[in-house]
Amino acid sequence: MANITFFEAQKWAFSFIKQFDNKHQADVMLLLQGQMNWTKVQLLTNYQTQMTVKDWEHFKRNVEKYCQDWPVQYLLGYADFFGLRLKVTQATLIPRPETQDLVEWILETEEAKPQKVLDLGTGSGAIGLALKTQRPQWQITLSDLMPEALTIAKENALTFGLTCQYVVSDVLDAFDNQAKYDILISNPPYIADDEVKYMDASVLKYEPHSALFAKNQGLAIYQKIAKQAPMHLTKHGRIYLEIGFKQARAVSDIFTRLYPKAKIEVKQDLSGHDRMVKVSF
Incomplete structure (x- = not known):
């Protein structure tokens, strides 16, 4: 033509x-x-x-x-998230609109004073970089198991002139015991293997499975965070987690069993689904 x-x-x-x-x-x-x-x-x-x-x-x-079934975001090479146009590749999960609700909750809840923040499983850097643009006084560390993903997060930070720290780690395995944070945030893999039948073909074919699926009915990473996080939090540290819409009870129970004195809060997304959990120590 x-x-x-x-x-x-x-x-x-x-x-x-x-x-x-x-x-x-x-x-x-x-x-x-x-x-x-x-x-x-x-x-x-x-x-x-x-x-x-x-x-x-x-x-x-x-x-x-x-x-x-290629996702539009991978074809274009970017995804829009919280006012940022982030580079994405097949090394990174495509940021979802509902994750913006988690960013909003943190900004509404946390004081604007300088704080040390860790974004675990950062992928493209979406959560950590969105927070850094809104709270430039916060010290943000971006961490991911996959070096390829962390490279994309670094590129995105440079694009917006944001200064962060970077750590390649499987949850908190690579962190020194002296590393302490006021806020720990994660949108970890939380899809159970038996939920594959409910997923879009584009997600299964092209997005990184390591950022999607977790053992123990999707709870394995929450369990690991619960065991490791407290030793890396300051005295009154907080954990913010994105969860699957049917996981609120299970994720809350993981933390309640280990830390019965911790305060557990569940928050719904704009669609009315349980989508976020906050743990305060």
Whole structure:
């Protein structure tokens, strides 16, 4: 197809995706906008502009890969989170909108005074970097089991001119006993192996399984955090965790059994699901 306009390219894509289940026109528009670094208004005003051959071929490839279940964020190379456009690759989980609720809760609950904060399993750095932009006086440490993920987190921090510390670690295994934090945050792997049947094909095919699945019915990392975290917290330290929407009781019980005097709070996300747990010592 020669001399194709952006409108014609979009029309082709809308037609092409009809043969595939669970593919959406809104995602096609995001692919086209993102490729051109345009807003929706800019795309509309350029509908009759002709695409270059390079842009057209790129768009076609992306639409075809999208129909092979590639996530839009991986195709574009970024995901928007809490006002930040974060680089993402297959080494990092794509930040979810509901995780923004965890960031909001922390900002609403914690004092703005300087504090030492650890983001465990940081991935792209989403939680820690979002907090750093809002609380520049906080000392943020980003940690992940996968060095490849931590490299992406560092790139994102540099993009926004944010200074953080970085530690490659399986939960807190690599941390010195002298490392103490006021706040520990984690959105760990929490999906049980038997929940695979409920998951989207795009997630199973392309996102890192190490950031998704955990043993012991999805509770293994919470159990490890519960055992290790207190020795790395200051006297009145707090732990904030994202959880699966059916895990509130199980995660609360893990901490209650080990620390009966700790205060456990469960908070719902905007959809009304139990999605976050706070443990205060």
